[in-house]
Amino acid sequence: MEHVQVLIAGGGIAGLSAAIWCQRLGLSCLLVEKSDRLGGQLHQIHNEIWDFPPRVYPRGASLLDELYQHPTIQNLNVRLGEELLAIDRDAHIVTTSKTAYRVDYLLIATGVTPNEIPALNGCKRVLPPAFSSTAEATSVAGLALAVIGGGDRALESAVNLARHARHVYLLIRSNHLRARPEWLRKIAGLPNLSLLWETEVTGYQDEGERLCLTLASRRPENPPTLAVDWILPRIGVHGNCAGLGGLATFGEGYLKTDEFQRADDSWIYGTGDATNGAAYASLSLAVGQAMKAVKHISMQYRSSTPF
Numbered sequence: 001m002e003h004v005q006v007l008i009a010g011g012g013i014a015g016l017s018a019a020i021w022c023q024r025l026g027l028s029c030l031l032v033e034k035s036d037r038l039g040g041q042l043h044q045i046h047n048e049i050w051d052f053p054p055r056v057y058p059r060g061a062s063l064l065d066e067l068y069q070h071p072t073i074q075n076l077n078v079r080l081g082e083e084l085l086a087i088d089r090d091a092h093i094v095t096t097s098k099t100a101y102r103v104d105y106l107l108i109a110t111g112v113t114p115n116e117i118p119a120l121n122g123c124k125r126v127l128p129p130a131f132s133s134t135a136e137a138t139s140v141a142g143l144a145l146a147v148i149g150g151g152d153r154a155l156e157s158a159v160n161l162a163r164h165a166r167h168v169y170l171l172i173r174s175n176h177l178r179a180r181p182e183w184l185r186k187i188a189g190l191p192n193l194s195l196l197w198e199t200e201v202t203g204y205q206d207e208g209e210r211l212c213l214t215l216a217s218r219r220p221e222n223p224p225t226l227a228v229d230w231i232l233p234r235i236g237v238h239g240n241c242a243g244l245g246g247l248a249t250f251g252e253g254y255l256k257t258d259e260f261q262r263a264d265d266s267w268i269y270g271t272g273d274a275t276n277g278a279a280y281a282s283l284s285l286a287v288g289q290a291m292k293a294v295k296h297i298s299m300q301y302r303s304s305t306p307f
């Protein structure tokens with residue numbers, strides 16, 4: 001069985017930053033990434049990134065292009081299409097979709113996955129989670145859309161799409177919005193945007209090019225059905241850690257870690273969105289946590305190595 005000093009699971013910015021710190025601190029690492037490319041959510045960022053100082057990047061792909069130029073990333077020991085599946089905590093063995101490793105330290109940087117709406121299972125007119133309401137909005141010009149959700153991303157999407165769509169319906173499950181006030185100001189007064197409060201999708205019927213949604217609402221003024229061309233669910237994300245090795249999690253599948261990014265086992269660490277919860281998801285935090293985790297791992301090595 002292959003022995004690995006530090007196994008990093010996840011090739012988003014958190015995992016890649018961890019690899020850079022492994023190089024810096026003299027630890028050998030192997031990174032496994034379940035998809036066929038590195039970068040994670042960076043591929044989905046089509047807005048300007050101006051809060052990851054000091055550079056302002058026009059989009060996530062530009063940041064990723066620069067990251068690819070980093071000498072450590074160019075020489076990274078990486079295995080694409082390989083998914084972390086299970087952890088044997090007593091034996092220090094990590095099983096992936098391809099093989100099993102004996103591992104000194106595991107660093108979980110598996111990020112998040114968008115939540116889905118069970119009532120829309122199998123529906124072909126649901127836009128994919130990676131759909132960009134900034135870069136791809138013109139593809140729905142003149143059409144009617146239902147955006148589902150009440151957070152920042154739902155409102156941002158609704159506002160962006162309303163610039164091109166014939167009509168946008170924003171379906172909100174509760175009687176208040178989680179979004180920041182700036183988005184509330186932006187939706188106010190948009191003539192082709194309707195808010196359907198306290199409304200959920202309970203089913204759908206394909207009608208050729210269109211779709212008829214069945215709605216359940218506490219508000220009698222809301223319609224029982226809604227005909228749209230496309231649906232865009234924006235109902236948040238969950239962490240990709242639920243059930244992994246029986247490690248403690250919080251919220252929707254986020255890994256619980258201590259002040260050194262260590263999970264409830266001394267050889268397992270977490271970094272990035274997988275450990276943060278949606279409210280704190282950010283590039284800066286993911287990068288900072290990666291440094292802290294790897295530094296702590298290197299200190300563990302030093303304290304356990306006899307001189």
Ligand SMILES: Cc1cc2nc3c(=O)[nH]c(=O)nc-3n(C[C@H](O)[C@H](O)[C@H](O)COP(=O)(O)OP(=O)(O)OC[C@H]3O[C@@H](n4cnc5c(N)ncnc54)[C@H](O)[C@@H]3O)c2cc1C
Nearest residue numbers: 010012013014034040041083084110111272273281282283
């Ligand atoms: C549209 C959008 C705009 C954003 N804008 C900004 C912004 O302007 N500023 C900012 O700071 N942040 C922004 N963010 C948030 C930021 O992108 C994330 O906080 C950051 O990219 C998280 O990085 P990560 O490495 O933790 O996770 P991810 O990028 O999600 O990477 C996780 C990786 O792990 C892989 N993976 C998952 N499960 C497994 C497994 N079991 N085994 C192996 N690999 C696995 C995934 O395929 C993925 O490649 C934005 C996010 C989005 C979606």
